[in-house]
Amino acid sequence: MNQTGEDLDTLVLNKERAGRKKLALGMYFHVPFCSTTCDFCAFYQEKPSKKGIESYFRGLEMELSRFPPDRAVSTIFIGGGTPGLLQSDDLERLCKLINSTGLEKSYEWSIELAPSEINPEKLQVLKGQGVNRISMGVQTFNPTFMDALGRKHPVDKIYQAYQWIRDADFPSVNLDLLFGAPGQTLADWEADLAQAVDLQPDHLSTYCLTFEEDTAMYVRLAEGKVDIDPEREARFYEFAWDYLPAHGYEQYEVSNYAKPGHPCQHNLNTWGMNEWIGYGPSACSQYQGVRRKNIANLEEWEAGLQPEGTPQFMEQEKLGSIDFARDAVLFGLRMNQGIDLGQIATQFDLQMRVFAESAHFLERLCHEGLAEKDGSDAFRLSKQGRILCDAIACDLPELAGV
Ligand code: SF4
Incomplete structure (x- = not known):
């Protein structure tokens, strides 16, 4: 169901919360x-x-x-889509628009680029405009699986693009890898990880292939040509959890690893239930107590923003402290450092009794070996618990209302 910007304007926005807590603010394009x-x-x-x-x-x-944005922005993320499809002058135009808003003195500014769209000229433009983190979508170094995933770039392109990024001297570089392609073995996954580590990026994101509706992969699943094997996926996860830390990359979230000083601040901002504003069709925002998603249609999105138009949203929901706190618990459990219920209570001005059932649930996980206690109110999932984190998230009790 579409909702309109007028609905949003009539909501009582939770400005006090944003102002009082001075939450970090990000922008997503x-x-x-x-x-x-x-x-x-x-x-x-x-x-x-x-x-x-x-x-x-x-x-x-x-x-x-x-x-x-109502205050200086500390993280910017340009994603897509394929931002690198824009020519240099359009990339410059986009960056200038971003620079026309207020940025914190020390900010993280990332852009996602596909290997085949990278060239030295674009990189110079981005660097000159203040981009300081490149995230390159490698997915795999194996031509067979690249083909199976429908990725069109030749493997050589990855190496060439990476060299150009390093030559341009960006302070932080991430590579995205995808595992679980049909037919991929653990040895194939190890080979992908080894090739990624050889390049020595500052950050690695490793995602499991998912079968989303309306994708070619989903059709193959529905036709019985590929299947989902959770045990195999778990083995791939666990392999990366051992392999990457042994090669100098500290794991800080189920799928994310970084060298010291390089965790993705934009992701941390999101998982910590701070605020961000999304721009562009289908972009999501969490801002001033409202979570919403822009309409996923370029023409309708633009028309709604015209002076006489009404901004169109696919989803829009006003959330309270309890909702944010619950999401902080859910996302926090995916992180290696885990959660401190006392800190979350303070962050969202809640009383500890709100977390009573969650604390019992987490204590039970500790007895089952799925979590570990890290302090009086602090918990983190064990390795076995992280494998089951999606199921644990489903079972986590609702927080009691105040
Ligand atoms: S995964 Fe492929 S199709 Fe999807 S946004 Fe990235 S480049 Fe485009």
Whole structure:
């Protein structure tokens, strides 16, 4: 169901909370263009065209002036889609728009780039505009699995693009890897991890292939041509959990690893239930007590932002402290450092009794070997618990209302 910006304006926004706590603020920009659709991808994207790109920039300018950040921004993430499909002058235009908003003195500014779209000219533009973190979508170094995933770039492109990124001297570089492709063995996964480690990026994200509806991969699943094997997926996860820390990458979340000083601040901001504003079709925001998702349609998104239009949202929900606290628990349990219920209570101005059932639940997990206690109110999942973290999240009791 679509909801409108007028609905949003009538909501009692939780400005006091944002102001009082001085939550960190991030911005996310969704660039909705891809030249082809990867077989596993369910993100909103469409083929780039001059008309579409112009429409995107018109919408973005209006969206930024209609929903400007109310304070300095500490993290920026340009994702997609394929932001690297934009030519250098359009990348510069996008970055200048971002720079026209207030940024904290020390900020993290990431952009996702696909290997085949990277060139030295674009990298120079991004660096000159203040981008300081490149996230490259490698997925796999194995041509067979690259083909199975519907990725079109040749493997050589990865190495060339990575060299250009390093030559441009960006302070932080992430590589995204995907595991669980049909037919991939543990030895294949080890080979991918070894090749990634050889490049010595600062950060690695390792995601399990998921079968999202309306993707080519999902159709193959429905036709019985591929299957889901949770035990195999668990073995792949566990392998990375041992392999990457042994090679200098500290795990800080189920799927994320970093060298010292390089965890992704934008992700930490999100998982810590701080605030961010999403710009572009299908972008999500969590801001001033409201979580919402922009309409996933370039034309309708732009039309809604016109002076006479009404911004269109696919989802929109006003949330209270209890909702944010519960999500802080859920996301916190995915992190290696775990959660401190006392700290979460303080962050969201809640009393500890709100967490009574959750604490009992977590104590029970400790007895079952799925969690460990780290202090009087602090818990983290054990290795076995992290394998089951999705199931644990489903079973976590609701927080009691105040
Ligand atoms: S995975 Fe990335 S590059 Fe591939 S279709 Fe999806 S958004 Fe585009």
